[in-house]
Amino acid sequence: TQLIKPRIRKILSRELSQELVEMLPKHWVQIGDVLILPLRQELEPYKHRIAEVYAQVIGVKTVLRKGRIGGEFRETNYEVLYGSDTVTVHVENGIRYKLDVAKVMFSPANVKERVRMAKVAKPGELVVDMFAGIGHLSLPMAVHGKARVIAIEKSPYTFQFLVENIELNRVQGRMTAYNIDNRDFPGENVADRILMGYVVTTHEFIPKALSIAKDEAVIHYHNTVPERLMPEEPFRTFREIAREHGYEAEKLNELVIKRYAPGVWHVVVDVRVFKR
Ligand code: SAM
Numbered sequence: 001t002q003l004i005k006p007r008i009r010k011i012l013s014r015e016l017s018q019e020l021v022e023m024l025p026k027h028w029v030q031i032g033d034v035l036i037l038p039l040r041q042e043l044e045p046y047k048h049r050i051a052e053v054y055a056q057v058i059g060v061k062t063v064l065r066k067g068r069i070g071g072e073f074r075e076t077n078y079e080v081l082y083g084s085d086t087v088t089v090h091v092e093n094g095i096r097y098k099l100d101v102a103k104v105m106f107s108p109a110n111v112k113e114r115v116r117m118a119k120v121a122k123p124g125e126l127v128v129d130m131f132a133g134i135g136h137l138s139l140p141m142a143v144h145g146k147a148r149v150i151a152i153e154k155s156p157y158t159f160q161f162l163v164e165n166i167e168l169n170r171v172q173g174r175m176t177a178y179n180i181d182n183r184d185f186p187g188e189n190v191a192d193r194i195l196m197g198y199v200v201t202t203h204e205f206i207p208k209a210l211s212i213a214k215d216e217a218v219i220h221y222h223n224t225v226p227e228r229l230m231p232e233e234p235f236r237t238f239r240e241i242a243r244e245h246g247y248e249a250e251k252l253n254e255l256v257i258k259r260y261a262p263g264v265w266h267v268v269v270d271v272r273v274f275k276r
Pocket residue numbers: 072073074105110130131132133134136137152153154155158180181182183196197198199
């Protein structure tokens with residue numbers, strides 16, 4: 001990036017005012033050969049030309065304008081500024097993730113968690129990923145951790161990539177995918193480990209997670225928490241709901257993943273649950 005920025009500025013300073021050149025994005029995210037560029041409103045009239053220059057200097061096929069992630073399926077809806085093909089394969093930690101960057105979220109800030117999950121999984125244990133996405137967290141568990149994985153993803157579009165990624169990473173023997181709402185998953189008392197990689201409303205899914213869990217299990221519970229309620233939350237609510245359902249909960253570990261909104265953090269707590 002140290003060499004890239006001056007080159008981009010040099011090219012565009014022939015076409016844009018000095019003031020606009022100062023507003024050019026200094027940071028961006030590259031996923032496979034697709035770039036996500038945060039672009040200020042002032043640059044709107046020049047967005048296609050700017051994207052073209054970034055694409056050529058950095059060497060990517062497509063440039064998207066960074067936008068919001070939202071809705072039940074946590075979908076992105078990024079505007080295409082340059083190129084047309086938004087599907088790519090991103091390689092990280094030895095895992096191949098195929099996805100449509102314009103539609104499916106892939107957060108660079110979650111990389112530590114994807115790497116950590118590769119290490120916590122144990123060979124032979126059964127992991128249920130209740131919010132699998134394209135296999136963000138559970139592919140590392142199947143590939144590196146040699147765990148058996150049941151991956152549940154509700155969005156039909158995201159599910160197609162999950163299925164492809166299981167094949168791309170050659171873990172068909174250990175990993176099975178379901179295109180259903182996790183509340184309709186029929187397995188009870190089966191999981192040694194559960195992934196709850198979701199935000200905002202994750203607590204609503206705790207009773208279902210407990211019914212999927214064995215009498216003793218580990219749950220990686222994600223949620224978004226207002227800073228003023230930390231560090232008691234989100235564990236306090238988790239334990240409360242667990243007790244209502246006949247489980248005791250013990251906090252093993254807690255990590256902040258990223259800032260979600262002003263004053264709100266995305267947190268993950270590793271919880272050991274056991275039947276009382
Ligand atoms: N767990 C990954 C991570 O942390 O990087 C990806 C998480 S992604 C934000 C959450 C996924 O859960 C989305 O793909 C969404 O479609 C899916 N999802 C939301 N509600 C669901 C439900 N009730 N059952 C199954 N999947 C669901």
